[in-house]
Amino acid sequence: MTRVLGAISVLWAVATLTFFAVRLIPGDPAQAILGGPGSQASTEALASVRAEYGLDQPLLAQYVAQLGRLATGDLGRSYALNMDVAPLVMGQLGGTLLLAGLSLALAWLLALALAIWSTRGGRLAAQVGSGLEIVSAALPHFWLATSLIVVFSMWWGVLPPISTSGPAGLVLPVVTLAIPLAGFLGQLMRESLLTALESPFVLSARARGESEHGVRWLHALRHAALPAISLSGWAFGSLISGAVVVETVFARPGLGRTLLNAVTVRDVPVVVGVVMIVAVGYILMTVATDVLSRIIDPRLRLP
Structure with missing residues (x-):
């Protein structure tokens, strides 16, 4: 209740x-x-x-x-x-959910890889990883999108500058949304992983003869991922807000572009409708991350 x-x-x-x-x-x-x-x-x-x-x-x-x-x-x-x-918003919902879902998955992969590498590679890797996380988290979506278009579309010509219907049209928008989020999640995962590696349950696992690989993957990483999982609901909302810029820059249909157009012409029902759908999605995502956290960590199931 x-x-x-x-x-x-x-x-x-x-x-x-x-x-x-x-x-x-x-x-x-x-x-x-x-x-x-x-x-x-x-x-x-x-x-x-x-x-x-x-x-x-x-x-x-x-x-x-x-x-x-x-x-x-x-x-x-x-x-x-x-x-x-309602049909207007629902017709644009699928494209934005696909963009946000792929961006969240890529951000998690990048953050996880960076956290593991920076905690295993010694002091230099930790400093480089920390710098990459800070820079990535601070990158504005508009600047990053423009830079990616210049490099991959204008200079190298390997990806389309606007979002086409094929998979290639999703690459630059997804990367644009994922990199800043990966920087934030990477910072959180790295600190949590370092804390977990110094926890008593990790020391106990090592004392039992557990390999370093097993300690990291079976024990420390699971606990280190919990804070990032808990914030995935917030991350979803952040990706939707970033989609306003990304969908506009890459001329991609979706809720973000619809919202921007509606605000421009003071179309109040569309603005309220889009924001309400996003709010419902945020609530559902928060509930899903809470359930996932309880599955990963049985201690959270206790009353």
Whole structure:
């Protein structure tokens, strides 16, 4: 029950913050419905649209009506596209989930490899690994995407500069999202792995004659991965936010690009719909990582 109430609270907070944040953007939503500021809509047409969509009501009344629709699963209709938000968002969801899933998997592989190498290669490897983690975690998605396009598309010509339908079109977007996340996860894994290697259960395993390979892979690494697994829910949200930039740079359809376009034209129902779907995904990912952590570490199952 506590988890259910917590999930409902998160969804309510997300819906509330998104609704009021979009309202603070300069411009008139009624103009978005009629084609944008360049439509030169008449005063009568604007008034008619405001009345039809309830935009002439006080802001609090609009907010309550929005919450009521969301409570019944109704995401409303897009102001700019004049279509239901639910099929619009769900049609873009698959591409973004594929991008985020592949990026998370690659980030885990890179972070795991870097953590193992930096803790086994001596002092120099530890310093180099720490430097790579810090630099990677600090790289902006826009700069990294542009750099990868210049190198792999313009200079070498081995990968397309925009996201095509084939596997090659996914490489640069996935790498762009994975590298900064790998830097963060690598830092966390390396510190956790070093702590685990000095723990009593590792010393006991070595005293029993366990090989160094077995100590690392069967004991230390499992415990070292727990903090990173717990933060994978946060990582999912980070990847979705990064997808706004990546999908725009690589001209890739998805939730991120849809959200950016909706914010630009003040399409409130689409903005709220995208953010709510992302919030639900974040909650589900958090629950999944919690279950996985309990499977890996039986101590977490204790009351």
